[in-house]
Amino acid sequence: MANIHDIAKLAGVSVTTVSRVLNNHKYVSDDKRTKVLTIINELNYAPNQSAIDLTRGETKMIGLIIPYNNNACFDQLLNGVLNKAVEMDYTVIVLPTQYNKEKEIEYLSKLKNKQLDGMIITSRANDWDAIIPYSDYGLIVSYDYTSHPAIGCSYIDRYSSYLDAFQLLKDKGHTHVAFTTARETESMSTQHLITAYKEVFGTFIPEYYLTGCSCLDDGIAAAKNLLHLPNRPTAIFANGDEVAGGIHLYAKSINLETPRDLAIIGQENQPIGVGLGITTVDHQLTKVGEQACELIIHKSNQKVKVPYQIIQRTSV
Amino acid sequence: MANIHDIAKLAGVSVTTVSRVLNNHKYVSDDKRTKVLTIINELNYAPNQSAIDLTRGETKMIGLIIPYNNNACFDQLLNGVLNKAVEMDYTVIVLPTQYNKEKEIEYLSKLKNKQLDGMIITSRANDWDAIIPYSDYGLIVSYDYTSHPAIGCSYIDRYSSYLDAFQLLKDKGHTHVAFTTARETESMSTQHLITAYKEVFGTFIPEYYLTGCSCLDDGIAAAKNLLHLPNRPTAIFANGDEVAGGIHLYAKSINLETPRDLAIIGQENQPIGVGLGITTVDHQLTKVGEQACELIIHKSNQKVKVPYQIIQRTSV
DNA sequence: CCTTGACATGAAACCCATTTCACATTTTAC
DNA sequence: GTAAAATGTGAAATGGGTTTCATGTCAAGG
Numbered sequence: 056m057a058n059i060h061d062i063a064k065l066a067g068v069s070v071t072t073v074s075r076v077l078n079n080h081k082y083v084s085d086d087k088r089t090k091v092l093t094i095i096n097e098l099n100y101a102p103n104q105s106a107i108d109l110t111r112g113e114t115k116m117i118g119l120i121i122p123y124n125n126n127a128c129f130d131q132l133l134n135g136v137l138n139k140a141v142e143m144d145y146t147v148i149v150l151p152t153q154y155n156k157e158k159e160i161e162y163l164s165k166l167k168n169k170q171l172d173g174m175i176i177t178s179r180a181n182d183w184d185a186i187i188p189y190s191d192y193g194l195i196v197s198y199d200y201t202s203h204p205a206i207g208c209s210y211i212d213r214y215s216s217y218l219d220a221f222q223l224l225k226d227k228g229h230t231h232v233a234f235t236t237a238r239e240t241e242s243m244s245t246q247h248l249i250t251a252y253k254e255v256f257g258t259f260i261p262e263y264y265l266t267g268c269s270c271l272d273d274g275i276a277a278a279k280n281l282l283h284l285p286n287r288p289t290a291i292f293a294n295g296d297e298v299a300g301g302i303h304l305y306a307k308s309i310n311l312e313t314p315r316d317l318a319i320i321g322q323e324n325q326p327i328g329v330g331l332g333i334t335t336v337d338h339q340l341t342k343v344g345e346q347a348c349e350l351i352i353h354k355s356n357q358k359v360k361v362p363y364q365i366i367q368r369t370s371v
Numbered sequence: 372m373a374n375i376h377d378i379a380k381l382a383g384v385s386v387t388t389v390s391r392v393l394n395n396h397k398y399v400s401d402d403k404r405t406k407v408l409t410i411i412n413e414l415n416y417a418p419n420q421s422a423i424d425l426t427r428g429e430t431k432m433i434g435l436i437i438p439y440n441n442n443a444c445f446d447q448l449l450n451g452v453l454n455k456a457v458e459m460d461y462t463v464i465v466l467p468t469q470y471n472k473e474k475e476i477e478y479l480s481k482l483k484n485k486q487l488d489g490m491i492i493t494s495r496a497n498d499w500d501a502i503i504p505y506s507d508y509g510l511i512v513s514y515d516y517t518s519h520p521a522i523g524c525s526y527i528d529r530y531s532s533y534l535d536a537f538q539l540l541k542d543k544g545h546t547h548v549a550f551t552t553a554r555e556t557e558s559m560s561t562q563h564l565i566t567a568y569k570e571v572f573g574t575f576i577p578e579y580y581l582t583g584c585s586c587l588d589d590g591i592a593a594a595k596n597l598l599h600l601p602n603r604p605t606a607i608f609a610n611g612d613e614v615a616g617g618i619h620l621y622a623k624s625i626n627l628e629t630p631r632d633l634a635i636i637g638q639e640n641q642p643i644g645v646g647l648g649i650t651t652v653d654h655q656l657t658k659v660g661e662q663a664c665e666l667i668i669h670k671s672n673q674k675v676k677v678p679y680q681i682i683q684r685t686s687v
Numbered sequence: 688c689c690t691t692g693a694c695a696t697g698a699a700a701c702c703c704a705t706t707t708c709a710c711a712t713t714t715t716a717c
Numbered sequence: 718g719t720a721a722a723a724t725g726t727g728a729a730a731t732g733g734g735t736t737t738c739a740t741g742t743c744a745a746g747g
Contacts, residue, residue, distance in 0.1 A: 169420055
């Protein structure tokens with residue numbers, strides 16, 4: 056492969072001039088520009104990106120840390136990030152951690168190695184204390200709200216959204232309300248959920264709280280569990296529309312009509328919910344992803360709240 | 372940020388030695404190795420990845436060209452690619468084209484720019500003629516079978532799988548069989564589908580072929596269309612389990628029982644199919660992705676056929 | 688005692704671009 | 718008519734590593 060020096064020599068100009076042509080600088084005479092472009096074409100030359108990155112000190116690449124790469128929520132976030140990145144001529148690399156701490160640190164090191172300009176963390180395994188130091192090497196944007204000034208945030212007000220969802224159920228007269236979550240661990244999100252629950256309904260009944268739900272089958276299993284309880288809940292707030300769909304389908308199979316016998320609220324406005332008419336809390340994760348990407352590109356560590364919305368259909 | 376020369380100077384050794392320590396070469400005395408590591412720690416040094424890539428002439432990065440980034444099939448492929456890439460210490464960048472030819476070529480140029488070591492094409496907008504030249508700069512692996520020797524393939528025998536699916540329906544006594552596809556265009560996949568259909572059922576009835584289906588709602592719409600035809604099909608082969616699920620749900624809503632009144636076969640073994648008991652042709656796209664990634668890493672332009680399997684549930 | 692191979696180290700070339708600075712020539716402005 | 722601004726060009730420094738080659742020491746083998 057030819058390099059910029061070869062081009063310069065053959066075109067009878069300096070490498071500086073070739074570089075200027077390459078980068079569309081002004082102050083290059085038309086004849087030299089033409090000559091250079093001709094030679095570039097003849098030799099089928101293309102500049103070496105690593106060399107460019109090395110001199111520029113940036114790569115226009117953004118990392119996206121996700122725990123799993125086959126999860127609807129993270130797909131929506133990725134979708135948003137990609138939208139904005141493509142538009143702004145950035146490139147996205149996907150970094151799945153499986154919540155492995157070492158892996159996560161290894162990925163964060165890519166900032167220090169100058170392989171990435173910025174990093175978006177959708178869900179993390181490490182404590183912030185372990186993550187913060189890496190913000191010296193590139194902007195880190197989080198999907199969890201954090202007050203640390205160095206970290207940008209593109210977040211949703213989960214607590215309010217949960218409060219709204221529960222209130223909606225309470226307004227419809229429900230007092231026996233169950234809910235599901237995905238992760239076993241005590242994440243912030245789960246904390247908010249439980250706090251909001253207590254805020255609206257007073258006491259928290261352990262049997263009404265199921266965890267480890269993420270797909271339609273988990274929803275079916277959850278419904279199988281909840282709907283045969285002696286004190287059957289009359290409403291369920293699921294952590295996703297797939298789960299909600301499973302609950303809906305199982306309920307129907309044992310002749311419980313929605314919303315007459317069982318109210319269901321899902322989350323994230325996923326395809327399945329449309330067909331089944333499931334009311335959902337849409338946290339607009341695509342927008343969250345777009346916003347996160349935008350913060351990185353503009354090197355802004357602002358805290359941006361993305362509004363959620365409740366899409367009312369027929370399951371409440 | 373410190374660089375390798377700073378480390379060398381402070382440790383009282385040559386840059387060569389520092390490089391050796393960094394890359395775990397043998398033939399470095401323990402005391403120098405220790406000294407270098409100490410200084411690296413003190414200065415919080417990390418090697419610059421762009422510089423490494425520049426000298427090595429490779430980046431250990433793989434591009435994944437997909438048309439859309441919110442599609443279940445491509446998610447499965449991505450999933451497989453990521454599995455293998457993480458395992459082999461490669462990095463994946465996601466390149467959504469929206470079937471835009473220029474965008475696709477722009478992405479392929481990343482091979483020429485030495486930004487990527489290899490490229491996986493899941494679906495393409497350009498003709499092979501426009502793509503082939505880029506294989507000079509890095510291995511290209513395709514998810515479509517192509518006979519061109521330069522291109523590696525991790526593909527599925529779609530034709531056989533369609534033949535099998537239609538035969539399964541024919542064996543159950545179905546003669547009025549409809550089917551759906553995603554893209555409007557005349558892709559190879561659609562060609563195979565129609566050929567297989569004719570092979571099994573003889574004549575092809577245009578009203579039984581619906582296109583533009585990709586999600587649950589599309590399935591519902593398709594069913595709404597097909598199931599009120601004067602000559603109602605008794606079986607439908609859908610292009611995905613989401614679509615199949617939509618068909619299933621709509622059929623149920625107009626009191627058509629599955630499989631008594633309507634047989635349904637889906638594709639890709641997606642979560643929704645499990646719950647609804649939909650028989651599916653699992654093309655094992657995750658494995659296809661893994662295999663494609665492996666070809667790239669081993670720089671092999673072999674043609675590897677990944678076996679599909681039909682998962683029988685209760686919808687046929 | 689001499690040869691060989693393993694161990695240890697560094698100088699310098701190389702990978703490939705961008706950018707600063709210096710200098711020369713034209714235009715434009717007053 | 719002259720000072721200032723715009724235009725055009727290239728040498729050389731810079732970014733930060735890897736690798737080849739040359740050289741030297743030391744211990745084992747014959």
